[in-house]
Amino acid sequence: MSSIATDAPLGAHTSHAPAGVRSAAPSASIGSRIAIRGLSRRFGRFTAVDNVDLQIEPGEFVTLLGPSGSGKTTLLGAIAGFAAVDEGDILVDGRSVRGVPPHQRGFGMVFQHYALFPHMTVAQNVGFPLRMAGLGRAESTRRIGETLALLHLGEYAERLPAQLSGGQQQRVAIARAIVRRPPVVLMDEPLSALDRRLREAIQIEIRALHRTLGTTIVFVTHDQGEALALSDRIAVLDKGRIVQVGTPGALYRQPGNEFVARFVGESNVLDARVLRVHGEAAVLHIDHGQAFEARHAGTPLSPGQQVKVLVRPERVALVAAGTAGALAATVESTVFLGEILRVDAVLPGGGRLQVRGLDPRDGHVPAIGDTVHLAWQAGDAWVLA
Structure with a gap:
């Protein structure tokens, strides 16, 4: 059952929550550190x-x-x-x-x-x-x-x-x-x-x-x-x-x-190779695909290094053929989730990408085996340590 002590709390304090806390507790907080x-x-x-x-x-x-x-x-x-x-x-x-x-x-x-x-x-x-x-x-x-x-x-x-x-x-x-x-x-x-x-x-x-x-x-x-x-x-x-x-x-x-990338939310984790690094961004390349830019946390990276890169499914978009930087992929499955359409696709090099977007207004859903083109913004890819 719920356990409540019969004694007074262990102590009082005047400290506040750290910066970055999403919704701060009231100023009259009774919480303990x-x-x-x-x-x-x-x-x-x-x-x-x-x-x-x-x-x-x-x-x-x-x-x-x-x-x-x-x-x-x-x-x-x-x-x-x-x-x-x-x-x-x-x-x-x-x-x-x-x-x-x-x-x-x-x-x-x-x-x-x-x-x-x-x-x-x-x-x-x-x-x-x-x-x-x-x-x-x-x-x-x-x-x-x-x-x-x-x-x-x-x-x-x-x-x-x-x-x-x-x-x-x-x-x-x-x-x-x-x-x-x-x-x-x-x-x-x-x-x-x-x-x-x-x-x-x-x-x-x-x-x-x-x-x-x-x-x-x-x-x-x-x-x-x-x-x-x-x-x-x-x-x-x-x-x-x-x-x-x-x-x-x-x-x-x-x-x-x-581990954190896969456990916290849906994730696409791709194998990529570093082409060059400039500041907090790196230009990466995946097999049979275009070069693209990704952010990183300051971890030392060097040209030629193999890395894992995260792109969240909701950041991947279905785009028209010929869109700059788009990757061609083959549809493996589609799942209608009400307001969300999930598309799973396979890249030529064997990597898999999941796409999650709003159900299209025209109701068009890619069929299994169709070729689709996928892209994301440069800031939406993250190099994992």
């Missing part, structure tokens, strides 16, 4: 979390994103106090919480499975942490009402969990986690059991709730779309290590390596 330093967690010979460092600013929304087995849930469990730490430390507002039991850390917790008390009403479930804290009846009633209103649950206060939809039950679990206004809320894949429309609706509510409360949120998911939609920053994990941390825009547009 979390510093993870050299954290490792092993299970026998298997290292689930491997020497992780991460700084989370007060009031920031940070998502731990990665595939199954990447260590994201173990890392969240260590922050919560559910998982033991073999090496390193976790500081909350400058104070170590290593060895502090979960119920004394002052955090809220939302799990994938709602774990509501089936015999309690919505109001009783939400008020349970307040009762455990010994809060008076009048103040508890006020806080419960205020929290139910924040999550649009007021009319369901006297219902039992079995009388609610999955989305409503998850909102009750979130309400229970925030009713004491904790400085940190930890969320472990809380939306994975919901259908797409419900997930999108609750994402909007979580985002609005974060702006309203200013609490620090650490969110775990394997869904990159969810991470992009919710986060101020994303920490991408692979094999127990953080491979890149950045804003959603930075990770999507300028991934640090091929």
Whole structure:
């Protein structure tokens, strides 16, 4: 169930979120700063979390994103106090919480499975942490009402969990986690059991709730779309290590390596050869194709070097034959996705390109086996380190 400490938060602060945070927390942020330093967690010979460092600013929304087995849930469990730490430390507002039991850390917790008390009403479930804290009846009633209103649950206060939809039950679990206004809320894949429309609706509510409360949120998911939609920053994990941390825009547009490029969003990754370099741009060439320009992150490149280059599918356009710099390709498949048309094509050298564009107004869809011509803007290609 959602875990709320019965003690006061570990500390106060006056710091603000770092520059570049997409939507800053309110000036009255109650969130705590979390510093993870050299954290490792092993299970026998298997290292689930491997020497992780991460700084989370007060009031920031940070998502731990990665595939199954990447260590994201173990890392969240260590922050919560559910998982033991073999090496390193976790500081909350400058104070170590290593060895502090979960119920004394002052955090809220939302799990994938709602774990509501089936015999309690919505109001009783939400008020349970307040009762455990010994809060008076009048103040508890006020806080419960205020929290139910924040999550649009007021009319369901006297219902039992079995009388609610999955989305409503998850909102009750979130309400229970925030009713004491904790400085940190930890969320472990809380939306994975919901259908797409419900997930999108609750994402909007979580985002609005974060702006309203200013609490620090650490969110775990394997869904990159969810991470992009919710986060101020994303920490991408692979094999127990953080491979890149950045804003959603930075990770999507300028991934640090091929793993991040493929995991965060749809991607075209092509093999190319460097022809020349000038400043932060490089001129590349792919087999049986034209030369084109791509940006890079300042990584040393030299003529003749083989590199990987990323072009996002929505940046690739179907153009007329003879367009300067266009690549000829053969259509392998087409998929109608409603407002989006996806075209998969094969280049003469064997490379594959996916194109995602708006459904054409004339309804013309290339047929399998057709030759199409593909192009993109110079700034839309990114050399991977």
